[in-house]
Amino acid sequence: MEFLAGEGASYGYRKLTVLLRRRHGLQINKKKVYRLCKQMDVLRPQRQLKFKYPKRLANNRVLTGSNQLWETDIKYGLIHGEQRFFFLLSIIDVFDRAIITYHI
Incomplete structure (x- = not known):
């Protein structure tokens, strides 16, 4: 040993x-x-794992209904035939996780 x-x-x-x-x-x-x-x-x-998700940024707010707090989410992908990227911007309601609007 x-x-x-x-x-x-x-x-x-x-x-x-x-x-x-x-x-x-x-x-x-x-x-x-x-x-x-x-x-x-x-x-x-054994090492202790530090969980990074879910990040809850609205910890100090009490939400009682929709349209009180929104979050944005940006995603991107590749258009295969054209070798170009696209971006998708979504605005999400925090209360019910519904997508309010999006922009490509």
């Missing part, structure tokens, strides 16, 4: 499984490597 020694070792159980299979030719499953690493107490804490 010299791969786990040292401060800068960044081997997780998946990388360690691949390493044991390739270098040492072991038939070993990643779940078994995980169990062994857990018993040896060499697992690092």
